[in-house]
Amino acid sequence: MENTIHLQSQVADDALVKNLNRIFDPVPVPIILLNKHTEILMINQPFADYLGYSREEIMGKRVDVVDPNTRFPYVFKSKKPEIYCKHKFSNGHTALVHRIPVLDDNGEVAYGFGMVVFDDLRSLQEVLERNKLLEGKLMIYQEELKNIRGAKYSWDTIIGNSLVMQHVKMMSSKAAKTDSNVLIIGESGTGKELFAHAIHNDSKRFDGPFVKINCAAIPKDLLESELFGYEEGAFTGAKKHGKVGKFELANGGTIFLDEIGDMPLDMQVKILRVLQEKEIERIGGNRTIPIDTRIIAATNRDLKERIKEGEFREDLYYRLNVINIEVPPLRKRKEDVELITLKLMEKLSNNLGRYVSNITVEALESLKQYNWPGNIRELENVIERAINMTDTESIEMQHLPAFMISEPSDELKDTPLVSLRTAVEEVEKTTIHNCLKAVSYNKLKAAKILGISRTSLYEKIEKYHIDTPN
Template identity: 40%
Template sequence: MEIDINETTLNRVRGHVRKYAEVISSVMKVEVEIVDSKMTRIAGTGIYKKAVGVPAKGSVYRDVLATGDSHIIKEPGKDALCMGCADKGRCLEKLEISTPIFYRGEIVGVIGLVCATDSQRRKVLENLDSHLKFVKQISEFIAIKLYEYDENVISKERKDILNQILNSMDKGVIVVNVEDKIISINNSAMKELKLSPDYLNYEISLKTKEEHIYGKEIYEVVIDKKEYLLAGKLLAISSIAKESYRAFIFDSIKKLNAEYQQISSERAINIESIIGDSYPMERLKTKIKKVAPTKSTVLITGESGTGKELVARAIHAHSDRRDKPFIAINCAAIPDALLESELFGYVKGAFSGANPNGRMGKFELANGGVIFLDEIGDMPLYLQVKLLRVLQERKLVRIGSNKLMDLDIRVIAATNIDLKERIDKKKFREDLYYRLNVIPIEIPGLKEREGDILLIMDKLIDKYNEALNKYVHTVDEEAKGLLLNYSWPGNVRELENTVEFMINLSDERGVITKEMLPDNILNEESRECRGNLESREGIQTIAQVEERLIIDALNLCGRDTKGKNEAAKMLGIGIATLYRKIEKYRID
């Protein structure tokens, strides 16, 4: 129902106007003509019926349209309003009554009553007041029809706009009435469910599975015996007509997984993201490339701040699971009471305080991809048993459920704790350690990566120049020397914090000086200076002492594999660390 801008307001309801003209003529026994704002006849009876669509000539109607006043012309041809009429002197009318039609404060037309005989004239004049009231009532009825017409047009426009919005959405939308019949379905829903508009008025069944995925409730949907598993929400909609409707806004689970995988892949970090060209880092990168294509479990060890998650993401990015989810969880950051539900999920009513609809765990979210268990050494013993079972059987059971779920998943674990020491203290299961330590990867500390400190620092300066709207271009030699000689116990994380600190303190010169360094670096310099002043001849460096201790331990325990394991325990270091130091000091 579209409005023609060239069409007069009254002409939009001409069908109703013509019916009202017939009603007036039938009740009052007179001829009726109704004209619009352009003086065109919209309706007519008797002699005027054939003139519908033809412009009227009466000057009285023009005055009514101009003033909004009703007129009773008792002697047509003699009244002052008749002086400008084209039919003056030839008028056959005996009486004329003209009443305006108002709509929204405007005059949109005129109702004209014409008596062609003296008998008609006499009867009208006898009941003039009641006839005038009747005509005014008809005028109001016509206005009501105009209002209804416009409301229908507005309603249709709103519906069309709403449909355009719904059809532009990438989510499926199905609107259902109280009888569970489809009354509206958008393009995305039709495409996703392979339906057509012919499915309007079909019955639909929407049953919640009382499970969630990525924060959306899972529904079992049946339309025409076709079953679907969809994730979304069901909204109750009330209307003025007291009808009950429900709107189901959904995504397919397959699409949600694809979106999640896309987000995961966008965050993926490839081997080029690991900054460093020192010998230890080149070895690390080579190892990542070799182990990435396999399905084997990886255990990443290294000091805090060395970038264990960065390495895990690089392995994921170079594997055949790069387009599948990468789910990370920090086992030390979640309270023990919550960690099990975070890892394995739970069903409805599994325990007090749980989400009433149940929840997917991290293993389930990562299915098909990679799960990264950071700080694995802090996992409580009772959970280590369950994790071991999952790793062995590749099956998962949610808390409160007895339903087994198959897992196709790669596990990458990481820790900065000596797990061998934890095993000795009965705080970590030995069988879990060997299940995790299929491919060990040890990340060297920053102090062991000669040449990488300045390379990483340059990248970080660029990063924080942009983030803080600064332009640091130089680190002076004195500051550079202090940075290179610092021990970096916090590794790359500490270096990044230091660079951000220095960029914040920099000025318009764009040069980092000693005064801009953090106190911990300056204090270490002071300690070293005092140590140098107090040094005596014959004092060995820490490196020299460390090398001597390793040689003595190897001489005592032997240089075969068993001997090296015993030597590592004696020295209180991991076996991987011992091998790295043997290579560092080139011990035969």
């Protein structure tokens, strides 16, 4: 009986494949259908010819045997389609492809559908030129211009629910609603640039340009021309027709001056004039150009110390420091490490094409205990390394760098043990005190952030003998 049913099923499958071949062979587009095991269930003749095989050679084989570069196994695990993706086949052809997982009623992958949209990237250009798709080209150019001159990140990009991050986000959100200059300070790798992007995107200038320049990365003798531009013939080697500077490019939008603390003193004078006069003058020019640009500056330097050392102008500092935002280092918000780690795993798994979605409790605890001198940038490097080291879908202790796997310090070993109730009360007391301090002891705001009533807050302040200025 079972043999009869199996035979009937095989006959039905063969009939299905024949019908699919009849349907898709005349279609002049390479098409493939996989079963849930990534085995080739159907491939039309154009796709077989494109791969350089006869259909009989590859039917029933796993797709990664036919094309070792395939990303279908990853797509099956992620259950997310990949549309218009560039792919280089093992035979050397490069194409734009679709990879689509087909899910059953239980949300599991039942089939995989693939299609080569352009079997040669040059053919895409030919199609555009032949049909004169000027509107399509314009949209592409506009998108590229937005990527170059636009802000990419928003508040959702900035990960962290700790009290200190909630306060920084609140301050930054208020800064976005004004047109005042903003100074963002924080250690390297804390995400200062993300805040600059988010402030711009949440401001009234969101549809204007967002132009960024790293003041420490550009040689001193080139920085002025980058910021203010130059006229034709201004100096030897100057471009014909001159060059537009960053301030002009940012007109109507925001200019982000990263690493402002490393800007040379003579350039600081020129920036101060821009802030005062709202106009610039190109190198070699004889006319002033009015500009409407908001300045967001960032630095990992202590500018007050730089002022004492004579390396930074005090008047420029106060012009820039209208709204001050201090981005905390990762070691001061370790409660955010888990959330950031999971987000980085998702992002990096997709970039690397390796499906790693889990991390053991021990490995996560090790990440939380580490002090992260390189902040989020260092954490991202550690996670990327771990994803490359693991052969499974999970990050374990052995996948972390050796310097993160250590014995507990003597200080921790000597820490006295306390009851769970005492430990909870200590955490509660510290959390309430930090929250009150973050909102300048505004009890109504603190109660809202803590998620308790104002009456409960007063009771806990009295219980823990928390000093408040008002």
